[in-house]
Amino acid sequence: xxxxxxxxxxxxxxxxxxxxxxxxxxxxxxxxxxxxxxxxxxxxxxxxxxxxxxxxxxxxxxxxxxxxxxxxxxxxxxxxxxxxxxxxxxxxxxxxxxxxxxxxxxxxxxxxxxxxxxxxxxxxxxxxxxxx
Amino acid sequence: xxxxxxxxxxxxxxxxxxxxxxxxxxxxxxxxxxxxxxxxxxxxxxxxxxxxxxxxxxxxxxxxxxxxxxxxxxxxxxxxxxxxxxxxxxxxxxxxxxxxxxxxxxxxxxxxxxxxxxxxxxxxx
Numbered sequence: 001x002x003x004x005x006x007x008x009x010x011x012x013x014x015x016x017x018x019x020x021x022x023x024x025x026x027x028x029x030x031x032x033x034x035x036x037x038x039x040x041x042x043x044x045x046x047x048x049x050x051x052x053x054x055x056x057x058x059x060x061x062x063x064x065x066x067x068x069x070x071x072x073x074x075x076x077x078x079x080x081x082x083x084x085x086x087x088x089x090x091x092x093x094x095x096x097x098x099x100x101x102x103x104x105x106x107x108x109x110x111x112x113x114x115x116x117x118x119x120x121x122x123x124x125x126x127x128x129x130x131x132x
Numbered sequence: 133x134x135x136x137x138x139x140x141x142x143x144x145x146x147x148x149x150x151x152x153x154x155x156x157x158x159x160x161x162x163x164x165x166x167x168x169x170x171x172x173x174x175x176x177x178x179x180x181x182x183x184x185x186x187x188x189x190x191x192x193x194x195x196x197x198x199x200x201x202x203x204x205x206x207x208x209x210x211x212x213x214x215x216x217x218x219x220x221x222x223x224x225x226x227x228x229x230x231x232x233x234x235x236x237x238x239x240x241x242x243x244x245x246x247x248x249x250x251x252x253x254x255x256x257x
Binding site for chain 2: 046125
């Protein structure tokens with residue numbers, strides 16, 4: 001048995017020079033947590049809808065509030081980002097896209113496409129931009 | 133130099149004792165969500181309005197209700213796996229176990245509530 005002192009330690013994050021790919025990685029976690037919080041709201045909406053017109057009828061008014069619409073907008077961006085970056089991770093999982101050039105390009109691609117998808121979704125998707 | 137004992141190597145379960153189970157579950161739920169999440173957004177995007185009748189109608193068909201159930205369960209399962217990793221990384225001491233238990237129970241309750249809500253939405257007249 002090797003002694004505990006010989007075991008390799010995970011290097012501390014602070015030894016690395018800051019790079020934007022790190023921010024992308026942290027964003028993946030952050031958006032994941034926001035999506036989890038949104039899942040609570042989603043179940044809440046389903047419960048309201050299931051409780052009949054008295055409760056379900058309030059949803060239209062609820063999404064009439066600007067703050068709620070902004071939260072929904074933020075949630076959809078988190079979803080698009082986490083989805084795109086998640087696919088990036090799945091591609092890495094099959095062993096592709098690890099070259100520095102490719103990883104940097106896919107990082108920018110994921111970030112910009114998540115912004116574009118969110119903008120397109122809210123401009124042309126639900127309610128044709130009327131919600132903002 | 134291998135740091136593994138021969139027995140540990142044969143079992144292949146790693147120091148946590150779970151092997152690659154968590155990793156695989158996260159990938160499988162992720163793959164399920166790749167089509168399900170856009171489907172959900174698309175369903176909402178094609179709503180005529182947010183009125184009660186329109187919302188109800190949107191998910192009442194058996195096909196849509198099935199996909200909504202699949203989306204909800206995959207989402208909550210994936211969420212539980214992800215939140216667990218975040219808690220394990222950032223919460224220490226005795227609080228960690230409390231948070232892990234609370235997160236798991238909260239996800240189970242959300243899944244049950246969501247399933248019951250969908251069942252009622254489907255049968256709503």
